[in-house]
Amino acid sequence: MTKIKNFAELAYLLGLIILALGVALMEKADLGISMVVAPAYLISLKVSSLTFGMAEYTLQAVLLVVLFLVLRRFKLSYCFSFVTAVIYGVILDSWIRILNDVAADALSIRIPLYLAGMLLCSMGISLLFHTYLSPEVYELFVKEVSKKYHININKFKIGYDCTSCVVAIAMSYLFFGGLRGVGIGTVICALVNGIIIGQCSKFLEKYIDFSPKLPLAKYFD
Structure with a gap:
């Protein structure tokens, strides 16, 4: 089977656009936001001057510092992840504005x-x-982190997601005295997200060659 070739750069662009749309749809459904972004979402609800996207890249800047401490090394290429976070935050806020007028009152609409x-x-x-x-x-x-400590990336992702879910629940009670932005959907996502990502990866790898088209890879080693 002939694969789609040299897809690395397009994977980056499509990944950001698709991820931001997915988060915006979950926010619109109001059944519980993704556990990974739930802490940033709760911060945006608490601090009125921050949009969801702005809270996202602010929190990711903090996580980047934690990553440096865990790995005990600094790589300039890692800092480009913050640039990615800013781009993602802008796209996310754009999707939220686009979906703003979509009616999602009925459960029959919110679940899909x-x-x-x-x-x-x-x-x-x-x-x-x-x-x-x-x-x-x-x-x-x-x-x-999964690469440094030789942990299966999908299993580590599940553990990371569950930890984010617990943190989000604690933040929700601390900020609002009850659950906000966290619901049954958050728990379901925490349990199955890593599994779905693994299945998506198998599907994509079957049809796509993720080799780079541009000579930029050396700058991100």
Whole structure:
């Protein structure tokens, strides 16, 4: 079977666009935001001057510092993940504005929105895992820490997601005295997101060659 070739750069662009759309759909469904972005979402609800996208790249800047401490090394290429986070944040806020007028009151609409959002998030993350260009700090953290400590990336992703879910629940009670932005959808996503990403990766690798088209890979080693 002939594969689509030299897809690395397109995987980066499509990954960001698809991931941001998935998060925006889950936010619109209001059944529980993805656990990975839930802390940033709660911060945006608490601090009115921050949009969801702005809270995302602010929190990812903090996580990037944590990554440097965990790996005990500094790589300039890692800093491009913050650039990616800013681009993603702008795209996310744009999708949220586009979906603003979409009516999602009925559960019969919210459930499909949630399911589509979760699938798109998994697909977007899988695409970002397959590009040499710096992914968001969330994905970079999972990718680099699992590689350093020789942990299966999909299993580590599940553990990371579950930890993010617990942190989000704690933040929700601390900020609002109850659950906000965190729901049954968050728990479901935490349990199955890593599995779906693994299946998406198998599907993509069957049809796509993720080798680079541009001579930029050496700058991201």
